[in-house]
Each structure stands twice: as C-alpha cells, then as structure tokens.
Amino acid sequence: MTEQAIDKTGSQEREFLGHPIGLTVCFLTEMWERFSYYGMRALLILFLTKHFLFSAGEASLIYGAYTGLVYMLPVLGGYLADKYLGSRKAVTYGALLLVLGHLSLAFEGPQAVLNGDMVERSEMHVSIFFLSLALIITGVGFLKANISTIVGALYGPNDPRRDGGFSIFYMGINLGSLLATFFVAGIGEIYGWGYGFGLAGIGMLLGLLVFWKYQHLLEGRADPPDPEALKKPVFAGLSTEVIIYLGGVVAVLVMWWLVQNQKMVGSLLGASGVLMVMVVMVYGFTKCTQIERERLIVATILIVFQTVFWALFEQQGSSLTLLADQQFNRDLGLLEVTAAQVQTMNPLFIVILAPLFAWFWLKLSQKGLEPSTPAKFGIAMCLVGIGYILFSYGLGLTDGPGKSFFWLFVIYLFMTMAELCLSPVGLSMITKLSVARLVGMMMGMWFLFTAFANFVAGFLSSLTGTSSHGANSAQLDVGATIDLFNSIGMVAIGIGIILFILTPMMKKWMHGVH
Template sequence: MFNHPKGLYVLFFTEMWERFSFYGMKALLIFFLTKHHFFTDGEANHIIGNYAALVYALPVIGGFLADRYLGYRKAVTFGAILILAGQFGMAYKGHQAITNGTELIQDNIAIQSMFFSLALIIAGVGFLKANISSIVGCLYKKDDPKKDSGFTIFYMGINLGSALATALCGYVGETYGWEYGFGLAGIGMLLGLSTFLIFKKHLMGYAEPPDQQKLNEKTILLLPREWAIYAGGAASVFIIWQLVQYHAIVGVLLVITSLTLIGLLGYFILSQCTKDERGRMLVLLILTFSSIVFWSLFEQEFTSLNLFADRVVNRSIGGQEIKASTLLSLNPVFIILLAPVFAWLWIRLNRIGLEPNTPVKFSLGIIFAGLSFGAIVAGCMAAQYSSKVSLGWLVLSYLLLTTGEICLSPVGLSAVTKLSADKIVGVMMGTWFLATAASEYIAALLANLADLGSVSSSFVLSNAIRQYSDLYLKLMIIGLIAGILLLILSPFLKKHMHGIH
C-alpha cells in the first residue's frame, strides 16, 4: 500500500492500540482526579504534569538501552508488558472522596494504587515510545522522500487509536464508571502487544539487538545483561511511584537531566561529528527546543481545555449532552481526515520543488497552535463572559490545533531520523521526547493560571470564563511570537541542514 514496507503497518496497528490505551486513560484522568478523588484543579494539573513529563523523559534511557543492548523489538515488548499491568491497575478506583464540613476524606490506599499504576505505565512507555518510532525510521533509507509520508501514516495510526479511545473510554468511564473506562484502555494495550508479537517478522530484522553476545554476558547481579536490564526497569517503577507525587522534584530532575544531556550531546557533536553532521545536529537541537513551545500549548487539551469543555462550554446537541472527555476525539478525528491529505501533499510538493522545508513546517505548526487559542478567546468574547461558550468555537480551536500538530509532529519525528548522526538516532529520538517532557511540565504550570479550586466547591460562570480567556489570550500571543521568530530563522536553519530537506 502506497509502496511502503509491510513493517510500517505492523507498527501502525501496534502503536494504534498502545495509544488507545494511553489516551483512553489520559482522557479520563483529570476528571477521575477532580470528580472522584476531589483533588483541586492545581493538584490534578500537577499530577498530570508529573505523569506526562516522566512518560516523555524516560525514553531517553529507553532509547539508549535499545541502541546499545536490547534492540528495538525487545525494548518495545518489555515496555508493552509494563504498560499492560499499569493500565489494568488503574481500574481499581477505591471509594469516592467525600467532604465532612471543611474536612476532605480520601481513599489513600486507592490513591497510592493509582500512583503505582501510573508508575508502571511511565516505565513501560520509557522502553516503548522512542524505540517504536525508531523502527519506523529504520525501514527507510536516509534520503527516501517517502519517509515523511511513512511517518505521517504512522502518526495517523496513533490518532486512530486516540480517536477510538477518547470516544469509547471517555464515554464508558464517565457514564458507567471509572473502572470500566480504565479497563477498556487495558484491553487496548493487550491488543497492541499481541499485534507486535504475532507480526514481528515483517520488521525485516531491523529491530533486533545490535550484539546478542553482549546481552548474554553476566553482570554484577549474576544475571545475563538482558535480564539485568529488565530487573532494573522493574525496580525503577518503585522510584517513579514516589516521583510522580512530587511536582517540584520532577521539575528539578528535568532541569538536571536536560542540562546533562545537552552537555553530553555538545561533547559528541564537537568530538565525533563531521562538519555536515554538526550543522544538522545544531538544527535538530533548535527544532527540538522550539517544539517545547508547541507542546506546552497543545497539552492544555488534557488539563485546562478538558476542564474548560466540562464547565463552561454548551455541550448539548439535539437535547443530548456530550461528555467532555469525548470531545478530545475531535483532535485525532481531524488528523485522520487530514493526515492522508498531508502525506500526499508533501510528496506532491517535493516532486515540483515547492515542499516547505522542515523549519518552515515547524513554524507553521506553532503559529496554528497560537491561533487555536485565539478561537477560544473569540468564543469567550462572543458569550460576553456571562453564558456558556458555543461548542462551535471549541471545534474550530481543535481544527486549528490539529493543523498545527500535523505540520509539526510527524515531520519532527522524521527530522530526528534524517538530521541525527547515525550512532545516536535512538538517543536523539529520546531527546525529542525529553523536550516534550519539559513541555508537559510547563503545560501544567500554565494550566494552573486558570485554577478554579476543587470540583466540590461552586464557582461563578462569568469568573471562570474570564480566567480561562485570560490564560488562552496569553497562549495565543506566545504561539504567534514563537512561530514567527522560527519562520524568520528558517533560511539560516535550512543552510545548515546540508542538503537534508
């Protein structure tokens, strides 16, 4: 199909089901925290920020272990098993929180079980996320013009899983019970793991360990290196279990990890790269940093935008009210519709010499993200800050945000494999996700600018709309300024890509 390798479609369906489980759980999480356990908006935003930051930070380690020892197939398989355990663990909801006067009574055992389940998922994604994307890059030659198209198709699989998850898990969880929504997400991961194991032969050996002999060597733990890595991964869950509960510590670790990685990459670029490789790596790092702006805006959809939709948007259609979590399916549905168009468009423009280069695509993505929040501000103004916001404004916002995402994200994954030095593709893919981790942390801080407190307390609609509008006006300005600056820099960046488009 479309002259792409069969392995692409194995990865398409594997990632589709893995993302079904990931986004199905994530769509429910903000409401599970605020409506079931009665965390305040700020506390819930911090938990989601911690969770998402760690989810995207750990692929740096997972990418290194796969590049050096495990190979991509073994890393993806182990990660999927951990995720599966965590997703089913989320199905234990415990008792509903209650208030007794000013006292809040929560089920602390259930809360700790939730944090441990999140830790399992975080560790699992660390082994899986960067490495499954790296396999996609391995299926193509470095200068293959179909590579961008292949990543766009792969990205469509991610969003097909996301669309199904947010529609099904969101509806089931909010309608029939949190445990059923989370359990359905676990079934998705089971299907993803099964697909990968059954059809792995179509990966054509690209995902195997670089040196099986190294994996069999005994370590200081008296275990073969492969099993020592698995034991270390399992042990890391207990550390992550504690980290996910403390926002400040996660922030400090992100700063330390980022600075360390920048230093190591700087040393590698100066000492082991050719002149052309140095230029490309510099461009890749600039693009990676610019992606932080985009994802800080984009990830509002799982925190402030989700709560905005639940609290101040008129979600009634034909007398039926749509569940707020199911509105998250707008983003992946738009991507499913637009991804084939963009996959064709990039190839078509490439043939006639008019395809925008990667930095221009990045700048367009950030600009569209900024405009998406402008649509929300316009909706708040149209409601005159006194009545609920029309659903149409939220739909327009998601359409603009989706356009930005499809300009930047699949192209970003492709840029990593095209611009990175061959020896550290996995690490650079992990670095891309580390930038996303920083974005998740920043996104939580931004979302707290519209903190309305606890769901157990009432709020004034007009005040809520003004708080959300003030936040989204700031985000619009940030997106437009950052996108325009990157667009101005794009000729300089193109020059240092040395022939890579």
C-alpha cells in the first residue's frame, strides 16, 4: 500500500514511525500499568494459597471476583470520561489510585498459620489486602477503557493503520506483562511477596509520570467535552470534577466490600451485562439509523461471545498457575522458572507474534483476503478450544507431579494465537462499529463482559480444587481438571463454528467496516 492510498482524514497529523505520535504516549503508559497489574496478578493466587492459606477453591473465587470487578468498573469510567472528565483526566486519576493500591500491597503482614483445621490470619492485614485490591479495581476503572479510547481517537474513521495501531498498542501491554511476569513474579516468589508487590507499584508510578509529562502530545484529543462546565460549582460549592473524584473514593469502599462477597459480584455482573445489552439495543432502535443500529448489533453479538474466550484465557492466573506449581517439571535446563513465571510465556509469544500478525493482516487486506472481524473471532474460539483439549490430553499422560513442561508450552501458544485473533481487533472493532457518541460506553460494555468472563474463570478454577482446609487444601483434583478442560475446550470450538456460520450476515450488517 502506497502512502497516497492511505486515507488519513481525521487522524492525528503529527507522526512517529508511521503512526500518530500520541500512540507512543498510550503505549508507554499502558505498558507500565500492565507491568503493575500483571505482576500483581501473577502472584495473587499463590499469595492467597501460600501466605494467607486460603484453599484453592476460596482463592479462585477471590481471584475471579477481583479480576471481574477490575473489568466491570471501566463501564462507569468510560461513561464519566465521555460525558464529563475526558479520557486524559480519567486516566490520570485512575493512575493515582493504582499507585496507591499497588504500593499498599507491599505490606503483606505475617504468615498465616494452620492450627488444626483452623487458619489463623492477621485480620488487619487481610483488610489492608482487600483495600489494596479495591484501590486497584477503581483505578483500572478510570484508566483501562479510556486509554484504549484515546488510541481510537488518534485515527480517522477510514484509516487502515487503525488495526495495526491497536496491535502495536497491544504489544506494549504485553511487553509490560512480559517484564512483570518474569521480574515481579520471580522476585515475589523467591525473595518475598512484599518485594514483588512493591516492584509492581514502582512500575505503576512510572506509568503515571510518563502520562503526566507527555500528555500534551495527545494534542487535545482526550480533553473534556466541556471544560468550562466541568469546573463550575454544582453542589455545596463543589465542581462536577471534584464530585467525580470524591465519588471515586466512595467507589473504593464499595469495591472493598464487594471483593469480599464474591457471590454478590457474580450476580451483579450477570445482571449488569443483561441491562447493558438492553440499553444499547433500545438506543440503537430509537436513536440510530439502520446502518448504525446494525453495526451496534454486530458489536454486541461479538462482545457477548467473547465471554467464553476470556473465561478460558484467564485460567492462566488461577488453575494453570496452581497446576504449574503442583504438577509440572519447571526445570528448563538453563534455568528453573517459578510457577508464577510460567505466565511469562503468554506475553513472550505476544511480543514475538504480534508484529507478524499485524503484517499478515495488512498483506491479506491489500489482496482483499483479510478475514472479517467475526471470522477472526471464530478462529480465536477454535484455537483456544483446541489448546485446552491438547493440554487435557497431556495432563492425563502421567500420574503425579513432574509432568512435561511441553504441555504448558502448547496451551500458552494456542491461547496466545487465539488472543491475537480476537483481542486487538476486538478493541479496534468497538471504535469502528460504535456510534461516536457511544464509543466510551461500548468500550465499557466490552470490559463488562470481559469482567463477567473473569468471574466465570474464577468459578471454573474453583471447580478444580477443594474448599476444605488442611495441609492439602490448595491441591487441585487433576482428574476433575482434565474433565473440565475437555468440556470447555469443546464448548469453545462449538462457539467458533457458530460464529463462522453467522459471519456472512454480520459482515453484511457491518456495512463496509472490516
């Protein structure tokens, strides 16, 4: 494709290495934010089972509630940014909360002890731990959807570089994850949980400083929609902006309560998902043209179906990490990796394969052969399903610990290839198919269903363990895990086939958007 053939109408004019220069700011900010998030996530299930001595079942449900809430709050954060704050202010506030949350995790407290069938823990430090999670949840709510929205705002509606830009942005996410899952995970497991969590906090601080110093390069594309109205006093002398920030503090307290009541989280996420679909559909049928409405329908279908993918993908931080700890030989010859460091394979594969996938999609696009977004979703579902079925086969080949690391390699490779077919193009799809006035809400809807998937992931992981206390309470039931992984693998493949069948209809309703 020649330079003249690229339609850059509406895109940011100032460029760096062929893309809008604002992409560099988003890349670095999100890289350090993901460094902190994935570093903490890599340690979380092991910290819960080994430090606080929660059972595998209990720890999995806490993990699922936490990761679910992390992806639920961007619905609210996206709305507040669209209507009031603008993405720049929302991202800055979210980053501040994240720094506080990650650094406070470093105060791990004393090791829990087992007294008969009872676990004795420091309740104060357990409360601090849950408060730290609440700060991170709320911070991600203000940051996550809005940093992605900024990336979309850098490109015009017909700029073919958009998918490549999101792939580059996504590679930044996984570069941060790569560094985190190796260094934060390794330091946390080997030298102490507090050191690992503290390093994650330092990473988030770097992300905040980068965005603060270089936000001018966004050239106003992330500013509030009405800056003057945002500063006017509206209640008790407080401006809308200050009220929103105080509301964020209240949200932290609500999240602190919710993350400790996991069943409530599942009900809330399920009901919120149904309500969000209804709101979008009512809006589409009452205030949109036929083209806008049909595009919203396609976006909604893909958002709902991606729930299955993320429920399988997020086993990395829960059941797959516990399996790596308990069942697999992690001595690779040149080095022996810790259980949490096994998660390094996903971002490592992303960093290696993302440029190849971006190049591959561009070449196919030039020849008119690039699969549509619905077809890519179908490919992703089939790949992740095959990965789980192969892993289940390998898991059952030998009894007891010491299983071949090769099977972990297989499932992470298939999950990564599936991820590259779905996630970068999924984020891009939201910005392209959404009505301009709804893009923040639709991005939030994407994360809401991702949130529900994360909760389901925790629930599925809990089915592989036991809820009893005792010396073996964190051990997984390998037989139950094999049966579960086989079943969810088949479900994923079935959904992939359904998406292939629906692709012609959805492609028509996308009205030229690819």
